[in-house]
Amino acid sequence: MVVHGASSLWEPYLQYQEKFVKIKSNSSAGARALAVSLAIGLCGLQARAQEAPSSLKPILRTQTASPADVGTQNILQLNASMFELYDASSRIFQRNLLAQHPVILGLFSGAGGRFILYRPGMAPIDAPSVPIVYQLLKSVGHSTMALAEVIMPYVDSPNDSSWRGPLAAYRSRMQSALDGIDAAPMRDDWKPTSRAVLQNNIAFMDDCLAQNAIRMDALTAFAKKQAPLLRKNIAWAAQTQVGHWMGVVGEWKSMLGADWDKTYAASNTIYVARQNNVLFSVLAQYFGADAINDRLLLIETISFTTTPEEMLDSLTRIIADRPVGQIFFGNDRLMDFELMGGDGRQAVLDEDAKRKINPTLPPLVPFGSHQWPTLITPGPGAKTLADLP
Numbered sequence: 001m002v003v004h005g006a007s008s009l010w011e012p013y014l015q016y017q018e019k020f021v022k023i024k025s026n027s028s029a030g031a032r033a034l035a036v037s038l039a040i041g042l043c044g045l046q047a048r049a050q051e052a053p054s055s056l057k058p059i060l061r062t063q064t065a066s067p068a069d070v071g072t073q074n075i076l077q078l079n080a081s082m083f084e085l086y087d088a089s090s091r092i093f094q095r096n097l098l099a100q101h102p103v104i105l106g107l108f109s110g111a112g113g114r115f116i117l118y119r120p121g122m123a124p125i126d127a128p129s130v131p132i133v134y135q136l137l138k139s140v141g142h143s144t145m146a147l148a149e150v151i152m153p154y155v156d157s158p159n160d161s162s163w164r165g166p167l168a169a170y171r172s173r174m175q176s177a178l179d180g181i182d183a184a185p186m187r188d189d190w191k192p193t194s195r196a197v198l199q200n201n202i203a204f205m206d207d208c209l210a211q212n213a214i215r216m217d218a219l220t221a222f223a224k225k226q227a228p229l230l231r232k233n234i235a236w237a238a239q240t241q242v243g244h245w246m247g248v249v250g251e252w253k254s255m256l257g258a259d260w261d262k263t264y265a266a267s268n269t270i271y272v273a274r275q276n277n278v279l280f281s282v283l284a285q286y287f288g289a290d291a292i293n294d295r296l297l298l299i300e301t302i303s304f305t306t307t308p309e310e311m312l313d314s315l316t317r318i319i320a321d322r323p324v325g326q327i328f329f330g331n332d333r334l335m336d337f338e339l340m341g342g343d344g345r346q347a348v349l350d351e352d353a354k355r356k357i358n359p360t361l362p363p364l365v366p367f368g369s370h371q372w373p374t375l376i377t378p379g380p381g382a383k384t385l386a387d388l389p
Contacts, residue, residue, distance in 0.1 A: 106279035
């Protein structure tokens with residue numbers, strides 16, 4: 001490596017090196033003595049040459065870590081290394097799992113979901129998609145929701161007309177969708193509802209553009225008119241989705257025969273879909289209540305979509321952790337729960353007592369509970385869309 005601006009430091013070293021190489025070939029005693037002398041000088045120059053140039057000193061470490069810092073970092077590294085080791089072991093666990101057990105993944109998607117069946121020693125089966133009418137019904141319903149999102153920031157804001165451009169562009173797309181209803185692969189008795197939804201959307205948009213205003217009373221009247229139509233599309237989409245996946249999972253159960261009793265399954269969910277997750281609900285009908293949180297798992301994520309690889313990794317980790325809980329604590333379901341959860345709960349109760357706070361905690365659930373994997377609590381009010389006025 002050549003450090004610019006340091007040629008004077010390296011030049012004597014290069015000169016001595018050249019002389020040293022030439023003299024090594026001379027066999028006379030004087031030559032050997034001179035070679036030794038030059039070698040000693042060379043070592044001294046090398047020592048000086050290894051000193052850092054002044055240009056590097058501003059970025060070199062000038063402080064020495066304390067023993068406490070070093071000790072802390074070494075201990076924390078154990079936890080970081082644990083994840084590295086687990087990643088390596090997880091690949092082995094996953095290979096062993098798939099070699100012995102069928103696995104079904106139910107993954108959310110905008111097309112109504114995706115189901116994959118993994119069988120030992122065989123290629124995965126990717127189930128047929130939900131019929132396209134599901135997406136058509138959902139798209140029509142979402143068009144009204146999207147329209148509301150576009151205009152709501154500008155309700156009763158007469159001095160702001162920045163909404164006109166996006167609304168006019170969306171109106172064009174709405175008209176194109178309306179023009180295609182008759183040719184769409186949708187049941188004839190469902191088409192009038194979708195047509196009416198789109199027509200009402202366009203009429204409302206035209207009124208807003210004509211009035212050059214987004215009025216709250218107009219938006220309320222529009223929503224009231226659309227709600228009964230949207231409920232029908234929502235119901236038909238749900239029937240299409242559930243009917244399709246019930247058929248798929250039912251066929252797979254028949255195909256697997258006795259192996260069904262050792263099959264694992266998992267579905268992903270985000271917060272808003274965890275209570276009535278459609279894909280998990282379908283799986284539960286075939287697995288039964290005793291399989292919930294045992295062989296049938298609901299895995300919460302922070303996004304609507306999750307890759308099969310991510311789902312398999314999560315499922316593998318849950319199953320692989322169970323023997324660890326059994327070996328160390330005598331319970332193979334302990335690791336399915338927050339390991340510190342019980343002591344953390346007691347610590348919360350102790351702190352509440354010291355601070356005179358009434359505890360707010362969920363009921364204790366035994367390890368291995370088959371309860372539906374959401375927090376279910378009593379309370380007043382509607383529980384389904386049909387319950388709403």
